[in-house]
Amino acid sequence: xxxxxxxxxxxxxxxxxxxxxxxxxxxxxxxxxxxxxxxxxxxxxxxxxxxxxxxxxxxxxxxxxxxxxxxxxxxxxxxxxxxxxxxxxxxxxxxxxxxxxxxxxxxxxxxxxxxxxxxxxxxxxxxxxxxxxxxxxxxxxxxxxxxxxxxxxxxxxxxxxxxxxxxxxxx
Numbered sequence: 001x002x003x004x005x006x007x008x009x010x011x012x013x014x015x016x017x018x019x020x021x022x023x024x025x026x027x028x029x030x031x032x033x034x035x036x037x038x039x040x041x042x043x044x045x046x047x048x049x050x051x052x053x054x055x056x057x058x059x060x061x062x063x064x065x066x067x068x069x070x071x072x073x074x075x076x077x078x079x080x081x082x083x084x085x086x087x088x089x090x091x092x093x094x095x096x097x098x099x100x101x102x103x104x105x106x107x108x109x110x111x112x113x114x115x116x117x118x119x120x121x122x123x124x125x126x127x128x129x130x131x132x133x134x135x136x137x138x139x140x141x142x143x144x145x146x147x148x149x150x151x152x153x154x155x156x157x158x159x160x161x162x163x164x165x166x167x168x169x170x171x
Contacts, residue, residue: 040103042137042170043071049143051078051168057115057129057151058082058089064166072100074109074135082117082125089125091115097135106136111147128152131164141170 039045047068054061062080069075074095082089093113100107113129133147144167151162 041071041101042105042141043068043074043097043100043107046137046141046170048171049168050171051076051143051145051166053078053080053164053166055083055162056080056164056166057091057093057113057127057149058117059084060086062089062091064091064168066168068100070100072097074111076113087117087119087124089115089117091129093129095131095135105138106134108132108134109145109147126154127158129162133164137170143168143170 049066051064051066052061053064056062058078058080060081060083062078064076064078066074066076074097076094077090077092079088079090081087091113093111095109095111097107097109109132111129111131111133113131114126115129116123116126118124129149129151131147131149133145133149135143135145137143144165146163146165148161148163151160153159
């Protein structure tokens, strides 16, 4: 049996490859049209976001901080409450926005997160969360996203499809 974690890790590495999506590590001098696009791209203008989520990688609800490294790649860290035992949970991950370099404000994305819950002095209920969703940044920097995800849990009986909704503010 092929390890699901290895497959998801390989997929993440392929999805985030720099050359695979037309982003140059050391870009040439930008044309005035490229600079104008960046000026109107809300992911480039407001890369930092604070979010409140219902459901998601840790369970019931949470708070997260995300940052667009480039308009297509968003990294996120957060904390929340577990839906079963009301224990704190933590997550870290990233999302790839398929139309991130365009001027469109609604972008589909695919992400990979690692989440865990801490019980006194040890890590408990580790899971791997792979969401597909839509993210929108409104004119006044309000943002929202909705997603459906496949959640691979340390306990195989708890592996399931899951989802989340987020509302936040971008800076």
